[in-house]
Amino acid sequence: MSRLPSLGSRGEGWVVIQFVLLPAVALAGLVDPAAVSPPPAIAWAVGLVLMAAGAMLLGRGLLDLGRNLTPVPHPRDDAQLVVSGVYAIARHPMYGGLILTAFGWALVVASPLTLALAVVLLLFFGLKSRREEVWLSERYEGYPAYAARTKRFVPWLY
Numbered sequence: 001m002s003r004l005p006s007l008g009s010r011g012e013g014w015v016v017i018q019f020v021l022l023p024a025v026a027l028a029g030l031v032d033p034a035a036v037s038p039p040p041a042i043a044w045a046v047g048l049v050l051m052a053a054g055a056m057l058l059g060r061g062l063l064d065l066g067r068n069l070t071p072v073p074h075p076r077d078d079a080q081l082v083v084s085g086v087y088a089i090a091r092h093p094m095y096g097g098l099i100l101t102a103f104g105w106a107l108v109v110a111s112p113l114t115l116a117l118a119v120v121l122l123l124f125f126g127l128k129s130r131r132e133e134v135w136l137s138e139r140y141e142g143y144p145a146y147a148a149r150t151k152r153f154v155p156w157l158y
Contacts, residue, residue, distance in 0.1 A: 036111075096153030
């Protein structure tokens with residue numbers, strides 16, 4: 001049993017928080033008065049690479065999850081555990097993609113506020129994924145072994 005709250009029978013509250021944080025990250029980069037304009041070229045270039053990598057990770061996660069996709073962290077009743085494709089190297093590639101994109105965006109817009117919100121997003125997805133993994137472990141016997149051998153968000157890194 002997790003000490004993290006369910007926030008609804010299927011984790012609906014986690015989704016609500018996510019849909020507040022994601023636009024906040026996006027908008028912060030446009031309104032932050034402390035943003036550096038223009039951003040340093042290296043920050044801009046690294047940011048674009050992170051955003052592209054994040055978009056690819058997110059997109060691949062969506063494709064590989066297929067019909068098992070659900071907007072809430074609780075697995076669907078008819079879902080199968082996916083451990084192939086990008087899920088062979090990251091347990092939560094869609095979260096990882098959003099995190100990489102947020103950090104990339106913070107660099108592209110050179111915004112301290114966006115960077116702070118990207119850190120908040122990282123911490124949020126850390127909590128959300130831990131709650132989700134309790135449900136996955138309860139549902140799928142092999143999940144703990146899969147989790148032990150697979151990175152959480154970003155293949156080969158974290």
